[in-house]
Amino acid sequence: MTTIERTKVKELIKREEQRYADERPRSRALADQAQSSLIFGVPMAGMNEWAGGFPIYVESGNGAYLTDVDGHHYLDLCLGDTGGMCGHTPPATIEAVVKQVSKGMTFWLPTEDSIWVGKELTRRFGLPYWQVYLRASDANIAALSVARDVTQRYPIIVFNGSYHGHVPESRLGLMNDKIWPEARGEHDTVEVRDGVVWRGLHAQGIEPTRTTGTRVIDFNDLDALEKALSTKDIACVLCEPAMTNVGIIMPDPGYHEELRRLTRKYGTLLIIDETHTICGGPCGYTKPWNLEPDIFTLGKPVAGGVPTAFMGISADVEKELQRHRVGKALKSIGGGTLSGNALSMAAAKATLEHVLTEKTYEHTISLCKKLVDGVDGMIKANGMPWHVLRLGCRAEWRWSKTPPRNGKEARAAFDMDLHELVHLYFMNRGILLTPPHSMVLIPPECTAKDIDHHNNVFGEFVSELSNGPD
Ligand SMILES: Cc1ncc(COP(=O)(O)O)c(C=O)c1O
Known part of the structure; x- marks a missing residue:
């Protein structure tokens, strides 16, 4: 050697x-x-x-x-x-973009392409309802918000070494090697409250509460997962099918089945982020591995380089969301003025139809x-x-x-x-x-x-x- x-x-x-x-x-x-x-x-x-x-x-x-x-x-x-x-x-994306640019780029009104895109996403990933964003970070921010609205819980679980974008609650996964103390039996922790990262709270003599915060646990550790979920206050687990942001980490055989079983058992929603794992095939790993997420996110290459991202939700989550509907706007799904713009939709349609095949x-x-x-x-x-x-x-x-x-x-x-x-x-x-x-x-x-x-x-x-x- x-x-x-x-x-x-x-x-x-x-x-x-x-x-x-x-x-x-x-x-x-x-x-x-x-x-x-x-x-x-x-x-x-x-x-x-x-x-x-x-x-x-x-x-x-x-x-x-x-x-x-x-x-x-x-x-x-x-x-x-x-x-x-x-x-x-990508030639097909360029052709669609050039055509759309001369017809207008952003209207704060839908174009017909969005309907095709929604149906195509359902065909690929299984979830029936979709929303469009500019970045995967935005899709993940919306996904957390939806999970919290639906479960009426606040804390989330992410995996040590994970990254899901410029999302304060989830950044703890990448930023820190600190694991939720009860999962690891150590007396230090990190958490986010109101979007602010609080570190070393124990060291300062301040007890983090159970009602706020982000729990960071190790991937492939089912005991830690069940311990963290069993407090029954976790809104969601946010994860990739395989980890990609500290290098590739494959799930142990059977890990995802247990993750799905345990999240259901404890009333926690499962968010699958396929932003990087879309490298696995046209349907990522969600359908091939039968992951059955409640909420799904995907960004980066989906419109051939034009900023675009998606969040999909299950029929059950959609039903729950309808109960929280305020007027015509669903606050938690957020987005922004430019989200779902005509240019993004034209680029996404062409890319899904002709490039990511x-x-x-x-x-x-x-x-x-x-x-x-x-x-x-x-x-x-x-x-x-x-x-x-x-x-x-x-x-x-x-x-x-x-x-x-x-x-x-x-x-x-x-x-x-x-x-x-x-x-x-x-x-x-x-x-x-x-x-x-x-x-x-x-x-x-x-x-x-x-x-x-x-x-x-x-x-x-x-x-x-x-x-x-x-
Ligand atoms: C798995 C995963 N999700 C989401 C994101 C965020 O993507 P963006 O920076 O395009 O918002 C990243 C970025 O690297 C990522 O790796």
Whole structure:
């Protein structure tokens, strides 16, 4: 088994950092200019998560590829952290968008496309009623609100290591390794009250109450789940079919069946967020795994890159919501002035009808299998202490021998040096991976030659670090 030499890793980071900076003078100059007008020098703080000290500035995208302002071409396997999963220029979406732009973009009135989209979402995911948002974050905010209205309960459960967007209550999953104390038997906790994160309340001598707050528990731990639910005050569990935000974490066999059984037993609603797991196929995992959510959310690639997201609800939830109807408006489903706009709906219809199809997934999933087979072979042949996992057309390699079962184990496998090195290494060789982990997503225009390119770079990377064949 290869032992990773830390001095070697540091040397390689230095070498690759130098190359990254030397080859991108224009991006560097723009990043310097941006410091004087943009917070943290970027239009969206997350754009600082890339390795290299400054982000590349994009000139244009085309299908599976990007060109930066210094003239470098990249195979883009980050794809806007899933927002660009349909490729950067999906022809059907572009055609629909161009047509709609000349007919008006936003009216605060429905267009006929929305009816087709609602029916198509029901066909794919099973839930009968839908609402449209601009971001998955907004869909999740609405989903929590609906769950609270319906159950008349406030606290929610999220999993340690999860992320569901810019949603204060759910951000605790990603931000913190603190687990609901009774589930873990420790005396520290975190919670959100009225949208404010309260941390270390015990440390300050303040008892968090049972009627507010977010409970963070470990994925794949059924005892912790039942303990947390048995207080009978939990509005909902918000989760992905498989976790994707601390790397891929697969559910144990039977975990989802128990999650569904226990949530029903304790009167808690189940929200399934397929924003990332839509990489699994046209119907995500909701139908294939028979997850039967009460509420469902999905965003990012659903309109080919035009900001759009959806929330679906079951017939029972809809019936309950009707009881809380105030005049014509259902307060809790929220949304915003621009939600469900004509442009979003035209883009979503075209994308669902022509891009996110069975045929597309057959192609991207088969290429992802090819990538994973290659990477797995090289890891094993060189005795690297790593592993690679695939989830539909998404794959991730991690710096541990075996896959983690929860967020805590996933965090333990983080290696910031290797993480930085691998991103620099791939960018310098024309490939973008997804920060903040080592994730790839395969776009429709990707070819077998692109996968060979990726796997050759991975092979070079391994040979720099390995002690030779096992
Ligand atoms: C599973 C999941 N849900 C929701 C979101 C929020 O998406 P957005 O930032 O587009 O609102 C994210 C973002 O990464 C996510 O990973």
